[in-house]
Amino acid sequence: KQEVTQIPAALSVPEGENLVLNCSFTDSAIYNLQWFRQDPGKGLTSLLLIQSSQREQTSGRLNASLDKSSGRSTLYIAASQPGDSATYLCAVPQSGANSKLTFGKGITLSVRP
Amino acid sequence: KAGVTQTPRYLIKTRGQQVTLSCSPISGHRSVSWYQQTPGQGLQFLFEYFSETQRNKGNFPGRFSGRQFSNSRSEMNVSTLELGDSALYLCASSFGAGNTDTQYFGPGTRLTVL
Numbered sequence: 018k019q020e021v022t023q024i025p026a027a028l029s030v031p032e033g034e035n036l037v038l039n040c041s042f043t044d045s046a047i048y049n050l051q052w053f054r055q056d057p058g059k060g061l062t063s064l065l066l067i068q069s070s071q072r073e074q075t076s077g078r079l080n081a082s083l084d085k086s087s088g089r090s091t092l093y094i095a096a097s098q099p100g101d102s103a104t105y106l107c108a109v110p111q112s113g114a115n116s117k118l119t120f121g122k123g124i125t126l127s128v129r130p
Numbered sequence: 131k132a133g134v135t136q137t138p139r140y141l142i143k144t145r146g147q148q149v150t151l152s153c154s155p156i157s158g159h160r161s162v163s164w165y166q167q168t169p170g171q172g173l174q175f176l177f178e179y180f181s182e183t184q185r186n187k188g189n190f191p192g193r194f195s196g197r198q199f200s201n202s203r204s205e206m207n208v209s210t211l212e213l214g215d216s217a218l219y220l221c222a223s224s225f226g227a228g229n230t231d232t233q234y235f236g237p238g239t240r241l242t243v244l
Binding site: 048049051053058059060061062063066068106108110111117118119120121122123 | 165178188218220232233235
């Protein structure tokens, strides 16, 4: 059974800092890994999807990497801003032809002005 | 392109009642999945529909059911509500039925059971 872990549960950094959010998964036979952002009380916004054949994906100040062999992914946020404050979740799909995602519990990021 | 929409956004019910939530996927998407999010359990998969067929079901009691219509819109129903059903219910849509597509989530329906 796939398990996804995100540690720490919360993180507070000063504005302008570069930071890395970690995600680990137990079953390395994944097709892809997706990072989401969730603002309080809101739905999930897809940030990046990395296919299993890729090692990195970039979007603006965000860069996500994937190392299947070690069961890890990282989300790098450059030059953090107060507007980046949110909960960041990673998720992997279940094997087989279906769309079920297994999520981590998320990392709540607070960027202090 | 319009995103995933969910109605209603907020709902207050009492124990024992039933509720129906609706999800309209992104135009052209045929797969719809439902998730329950609570502070203690995080995001948990409820079920997935593709072309009106339930393809996968999570570990929830039979009080939770769903369906998908020919236009890909989906509904989920919870009967005999319990206090523990209070949660944010999210639906997600994707283009295909496989596990390689990006999933796009709606804003959620916040259900409060009193």
